[in-house]
Amino acid sequence: AQLDRFLLRVEMSLPAAEDELEILRRSVRGELTGWSAEASLPAAVTSPEEAAALRSASRRVHVSEELLAYLGRLAAEVRKAPPVELGPSPRGSLALLESARGTALLEGRDFVTPDDLKRMLLPCWGHRILLTAEAELEGHSGPEVLGRVAESVEVPH
Structure with missing residues (x-):
């Protein structure tokens, strides 16, 4: 927690x-x-005013309903993956959403893509999932589980 x-x-x-x-x-x-x-x-790398402007710009980055559903499916699949004892919380899903928006903004786009979500999956959720002791003894890892789930969940078009 x-x-x-x-x-x-x-x-x-x-x-x-x-x-x-x-x-x-x-x-x-x-x-x-x-x-x-x-x-x-x-x-300082930025001023408080610039930071506030970036945060405001990030909020204007569009996230389609399909991408929100995709994010929800990613979270659900990670939570029920066999080696996972504890998956990402709703706070983790929000972190992934906002990080993907920031990624899109940094790349000059006003919309989030599935690749933005995938790119931020490990940094946002890697520390939020807990594997079972048995899975860790078998050599499973958080990055491996996240990668497998990302490949298995259908990407919206």
Whole structure:
């Protein structure tokens, strides 16, 4: 339930050896936020007004009734998949919906596609599903289950 409060979970790999060395060099020079004696604030990437405008623009991105039904079918299929003990909640479905709208907006569209939903499926639901202990022992994973469900649910045309 605690993880359900987070909109997305983003996986990051470790840096390459040379990149890690550069991180260490920057730390020694005092250039890393929070790691030097005099921590500096990171530069803002947007203003509060721009963030509000983006949120408003996201709300204007159209989602067809067919896509809402598709999202509902995805959620239902994940919840009843045999290795899943606990599937995404309605909050998780809302997170996927809003993330897909944001994806469409970032790609310059005013409508959501099935691919937007599929693209955001793992970041939005990967941390929201709990597999049975037996399924985990058998080597099943959340990404595998989500991928299988995404392939099995008919995409609206």
